[in-house]
Amino acid sequence: MQILQQLINGLSLGSIYALLALGYTMVYGIIKLINFAHGDVYMLGAFWGYYMINTFHVGFWTALILSMIFCAIIGVIVEFLAYRPLRDSPRIVVLITAIGVSFLLENGMSYLFSSSPRDFPQAMVMHRYHLGSLSISNVQVLILVTSIVLMILLQLIIKRTRMGKAMRAVSVDPEAAQLIGINVDHTISFTFALGSALAGAAGVMIGLYYNSIDPLMGMTPGIKAFVAAVLGGIGLIPGAALGGFVIGLVETAVQAMGFSAFRDAAVYGILIVILIIRPAGILGKTTREKV
């Protein structure tokens, strides 16, 4: 029973990592950039939700959708201003720019809204359901279900729409995609919008779950989500989802065993072991380089 309980906790935490990891993996798949600012877009989403609920008294679902739209716009703006001028530069340079954007968002928000944590409004009354010794809150169910619905939607967009097809084409070969008339810049903007919208949704949901937000909240989940994306095989959408759930479960399991101080060490340890066994992640295919 205890195991089942931890499984539920792990899955709801893991689905947040998975949502964030999807954003990392899509951006990586299309422009090979580790978008360090992604965790901070998630923070902005949480803050936007906070202001929408507190100032305009919108419901939870409205706040969620407004946050997703807001983050999508932020993602496109960041890409346009900071990453697009560096399209032909070495990747490590774009990476440093992404770190700069991340610093800017964190410190800008700390400067404007103070760095102290604030309570996230309870837009939804927390219920706990008891099934025997199991205890599940409605927020946990909501996080899990919303995440899975969003992931299915994402998969549909990528597999069934013209834009999704363009995204896949650009990630395979940007030049060839351009030759057959795909607007590469628009496609990249669209990818950022999609990834950032998912991060916004994750931000609002984590606000509701942990009940506290601050300008630096995106740092650690951002890095963990990136680890999740690498673990599953970066650039692969099912891999990101799998990696997120694995990391959520490992963290909860280590904590439940009473080693909470070593929680992060266990995550990184598993990452290193998996990378040594499968250098391209769990679902990644190792491509042999031909000479």
Add this chain to the structure above:
Amino acid sequence: MKKNLKYNAIWLAIAVLGWVLINVFEGVGIIDQFAENTLVLIGINIILATGLNLIIGFSGQFSLGHAGFMALGAYAAALVTQAIPTEGGFVLGTVIGMLLAGVVALIIGIPTLRLKGDYLAIATMGAAEIIRIILVNLKITNGPAGLYGLPQLANWSLVYILVVVTTIFTVNFIHSRNGRAILSVREDEIAAESMGINTTKFKVAAFVFGGMTAAIGGALHANYIQTIAPNDFGIMESINILIIVVMGGIGSMTGTFAAAALLGILDMVLQGFGALRMVLYSLALILIMIFRPKGLLGTWEFSVKRLFNRTKKKAKEGA
């Protein structure tokens, strides 16, 4: 050897001149306590960044775990100097830190350096985080609070000398036969391997060398700041060192010096802005990267030899 004697003598003269100049400035009062502090931090950053530049810029391996090795050097030096608060203790602590960092780099490097690009980056980042978490949970390191009240054994003179020494060692290593092997791994691993170069060996060698120099930087940090905590050596510190390397120009030692100095001075100037400091710092970082994507100096390297030859050529043409 004799051929290069002239250039080596000039380099030595430049190094001594720098030391004398700083001494004179300090005596006259142009460099106050505050500026000296900045100078020392720039020096420590140069030591850290040259090591990382060797790994990233010259061997082409993307490491995001430099702060982990720095932490090993810092803690080794701190623990030894707590027991033996003399210069000898500092030397002993630094040497122990370097050996420890070297061994750990070997253990981390052998399995992970098979990985490529971003996978390697994330694996080294994970390894450094594991080092940090172990430091948080050990008794001897005093957990998350860290060690404080350490003897101040490092001053700017010592930092200056160690900057010169590590730079000479690193540059000579790059220009040696082994160093050229490392460069060939960066240019094309498969071609290097087909020429009979043991690529794994040289990648690990660069990684171990870089890790050991990071330990020196860490030891100086511990005995200058006098307080260390595991959180000083987190991902952010690794990223700060990476920023210096990329901003200076990947694969340019001169660039590393320039970027460390520029960022140090920027940091000092921005102290007056209070809370706005980090906002301006991050804006400066983004703008520098957008307008100078190759780094401040690209792959350009300052060379006395070239300068000398050029002036000689000009003199000939003039005659």
